[in-house]
Amino acid sequence: MPHQVKSPKAAAPILNVSDLHIRRGKTVILERVDWRINRGENWVILGANGSGKTSLLRALTGYFPPTRGEIELLGGQYGNCDWRALREHIGIVTTSFTSLIPPAEPALETVISGKFAQLDLWKKVTKVDCSAARKLLALVDGSYLETREWQFLSQGERQRVLIARALMARPRLLILDEPCAGLDPVARVEFLKLVDRLARSPRAPALVFVTHHVEEITPAFTHALLLRKGGVVAAGTRARTLNSEKLSQVFAAPVRLSRSATHGLRLDIQSQ
Numbered sequence: 001m002p003h004q005v006k007s008p009k010a011a012a013p014i015l016n017v018s019d020l021h022i023r024r025g026k027t028v029i030l031e032r033v034d035w036r037i038n039r040g041e042n043w044v045i046l047g048a049n050g051s052g053k054t055s056l057l058r059a060l061t062g063y064f065p066p067t068r069g070e071i072e073l074l075g076g077q078y079g080n081c082d083w084r085a086l087r088e089h090i091g092i093v094t095t096s097f098t099s100l101i102p103p104a105e106p107a108l109e110t111v112i113s114g115k116f117a118q119l120d121l122w123k124k125v126t127k128v129d130c131s132a133a134r135k136l137l138a139l140v141d142g143s144y145l146e147t148r149e150w151q152f153l154s155q156g157e158r159q160r161v162l163i164a165r166a167l168m169a170r171p172r173l174l175i176l177d178e179p180c181a182g183l184d185p186v187a188r189v190e191f192l193k194l195v196d197r198l199a200r201s202p203r204a205p206a207l208v209f210v211t212h213h214v215e216e217i218t219p220a221f222t223h224a225l226l227l228r229k230g231g232v233v234a235a236g237t238r239a240r241t242l243n244s245e246k247l248s249q250v251f252a253a254p255v256r257l258s259r260s261a262t263h264g265l266r267l268d269i270q271s272q
């Protein structure tokens with residue numbers, strides 16, 4: 001059953017990464033990464049190109065074994081339990097899935113397939129599954145897409161369908177990997193409103209939003225992990241991490257962070 005936690009420990013954090021190092025040959029990819037996601041927290045991972053964001057996600061999902069350190073998900077430790085079963089509790093939305101969806105598949109089927117992604121039980125689709133998928137499409141403002149084929153969906157519609165698809169497996173942790181890439185400015189604002197709403201929903205999984213852009217960090221994101229060259233610049237509440245000084249370290253350039261009630265966060269590069 002993909003949507004039951006297999007080895008839950010009531011008080012365990014959702015994720016606990018400690019002293020994570022990943023090296024390949026002489027290349028240091030991640031170094032001394034400590035990161036803990038507790039229930040009720042939503043995180044942003046922010047870093048420049050090549051800072052290690054994708055490598056960290058691959059390590060969490062078991063595709064990039066650590067050189068040193070520990071990764072614990074829902075109380076189960078990587079290396080000491082069946083990680084394939086445990087990682088079913090992680091949902092990922094990434095544009096790299098885009099090529100895996102059959103072009104003529106209607107959106108409702110794409111959402112339903114999220115439940116069976118790991119198990120290949122496609123024939124056992126029930127009315128309950130269809131009804132759950134319809135609710136999830138509605139949640140992402142996509143009811144009108146139910147019968148529309150994947151090949152015809154816009155980038156924004158695809159991202160919303162992929163979120164509904166990931167939620168179908170009832171993950172405990174949902175990772176959105178640069179979900180605004182390819183969205184026009186208006187579609188981006190609408191999409192971010194949806195993500196913010198999802199993040200505030202009491203039944204939602206913990207969200208991890210990976211981005212290069214502070215403008216995409218909505219108020220529902222309570223914490224941030226800032227990466228630079230495979231190391232952690234800061235990890236903690238947004239109040240402690242999102243400031244001009246730390247972001248200048250992240251981007252290795254003098255930047256100024258400003259906040260406005262109407263437009264949220266904004267980053268300006270200072271002339272040197």
Ligand SMILES: Nc1ncnc2c1ncn2[C@@H]1O[C@H](COP(=O)(O)OP(=O)(O)OP(=O)(O)O)[C@@H](O)[C@H]1O
Pocket residue numbers: 024027028029047048049050051052053054055056
């Ligand atoms: N298997 C590997 N062997 C050697 N180097 C690697 C390997 N995987 C990643 N790297 C290097 O690790 C660094 C971090 O890469 P990663 O893709 O994690 O960065 P990122 O923050 O996701 O970048 P972007 O924002 O551009 O997607 C890069 O310099 C990359 O070339």
